[in-house]
Amino acid sequence: MEREQLEKTAVHYPYLRGLLALPLGFMLIMSGLGNMEWGPFRQEALFVGSVVLALGGYVLITRYYEKNYGSVTPKKRAARVIVGNVATLLGLAGGPILIDALNLPFNGLAVSWALVALVYYSVAIGLRLHHVLIWGAVLVLGLLPIWGDPATSDSVNVGLIVVGTAIMMTGLFDHRVLVRMFESRETNGEMSNVRD
């Protein structure tokens, strides 16, 4: 009986449903491409279609997890959860604004989201190798002096595409961790299937 493994499975499950990140990442990428009016993405209808696709995808993915892995209600740690969520939102929204206001030669969006992601994962479930590699790469890319005038819309839109891609990649790897976590429960087969 691995107590720690059982407890981690329950506590980490909500955070490792990585496929739920795919619609969000997709929308960020589509937003960036749409803003840049790149090729067919200048069509507003395409963006509207993307929103519908993302919302539909989110609903289907949620049902996939409920059907195949079930659901848990995390323990209420109200103050910590509220503070964490507020800090995350402030970081995501305020970070780019602050970096742009200070006229720093970084991509504010990429740097902010990378820092918030690294802190979020380290607090929620502990950083895994793929978190460090993906968001470390986004952070480094955001800090490189290649963005010209960071306040230009192209810089922001490329940032959206980079962050959206990182979110999708992280989601896929998180889902893989989830699958392996449950496969190990089944393979161990150490639980009693004998009625007494």
Place this chain on the structure above:
Amino acid sequence: MSETSDDLSLDRLIHEPGRLAILTVLSSVEAADFVFLQRATGLTKGNLSSHLSKLDEAGLVRIVKRFVRKKPNTNVELTPEGERRIADHWDRLERLKGLAQSSAEE
């Protein structure tokens, strides 16, 4: 001070591996549904149902059956008694482990 046998006696209802796993999972969350408990513990549906019934009869868990999008859903949570007993049980197991390690070192 030596531990008495009562201090270290294991709760037979909880010590069964399947039920211990169920209660350990539930001790980490507010509630979990049947599908999650089945996947997390590796128990078959029949055995999970049987164990949950025993735990419910003993007052260690509360089972709520409802419909979610017209499909039956079973949600399970620990009662305060269940929380206390699983915490006590793991505490006793840790103390037994400590005693065993001390004996081995002597």
